[in-house]
Amino acid sequence: MKKYQAVIYDIDGTLLNTLNMNMYPLLRIIKEETEEDWTFQEVLKFAAYPGMKVMEELGIADKEKTYERWVKYVNEYEEGAVPYAGFPEVLEAFQKAGITQAVVSAKTRGQYEIDVVSKGFDQYMKTAVLAGDTKKHKPDPEPLLECARRLGIPPERIIYIGDALSDYEAAQKAGMDFGYAKWGSVSPTGIDCPSHVFERPVDLLRLLQ
Numbered sequence: 001m002k003k004y005q006a007v008i009y010d011i012d013g014t015l016l017n018t019l020n021m022n023m024y025p026l027l028r029i030i031k032e033e034t035e036e037d038w039t040f041q042e043v044l045k046f047a048a049y050p051g052m053k054v055m056e057e058l059g060i061a062d063k064e065k066t067y068e069r070w071v072k073y074v075n076e077y078e079e080g081a082v083p084y085a086g087f088p089e090v091l092e093a094f095q096k097a098g099i100t101q102a103v104v105s106a107k108t109r110g111q112y113e114i115d116v117v118s119k120g121f122d123q124y125m126k127t128a129v130l131a132g133d134t135k136k137h138k139p140d141p142e143p144l145l146e147c148a149r150r151l152g153i154p155p156e157r158i159i160y161i162g163d164a165l166s167d168y169e170a171a172q173k174a175g176m177d178f179g180y181a182k183w184g185s186v187s188p189t190g191i192d193c194p195s196h197v198f199e200r201p202v203d204l205l206r207l208l209q
Helices: 021-035 038-047 051-058 063-076 087-096 107-115 142-151 165-174 199-209
Strands: 006-009 100-104 128-130 156-164 177-181 196-197
Touching: 006 142, 021 038, 021 063, 051 063, 051 100, 051 165, 063 107, 087 100, 087 199, 100 142, 128 142, 142 156, 142 165, 156 196, 165 177, 177 199
Parallel strands: 006 100, 006 156, 100 128, 156 177, 177 196
Antiparallel strands: none
16 A cells, blocks of 8 residues: 555544534524525535635625634534544554644634644644635645645645545645545545545554555
8 A cells, every 4th residue: 555654634524523513503604694494404515615615605795704603603512523433543543653644624723723622633733724824725725735835745645534525626636645534424426536435534544554
């Protein structure tokens, strides 16, 4: 199996199960903005979208302020972000093997502190490229290329682990291999030729073989 110098992770749907904490507040936003009652199944199509993209798709007039309100509701959601089973073991194993680890996500710095730092996962990450760190966002490759630059590792020696089409497309454009995190994916549509498919987080340990 190809040897990688670094593993970069997406957060939502990859490191952490944040589906409920993102989608139920979104239902609240849709009700407030449109007075329409959507079902949970109906909003799932937005699960893999960056936040501002969701606002655009919904046709929200004041996208920035509405997005900020959505983030507030997400942070207030009682269930919170839940780490997928097996990730502490995986992160520890890669660290012991000398594999550099990092995060690329559309989350804000504040969300990262709440969702990732609070879980202690940040101790394994050499860097985190987040929403305010680049002008363009996934599926544009800029965040992944910025992460590679910070790490000082060529893109072809890095694998990006993600659950969504935007992750897959960003990795392709950045010249990185893509590991499909099937455990957190809402839809496989468009993710046609990933470098690796992983059913569970512990399956990532195959990369050490």
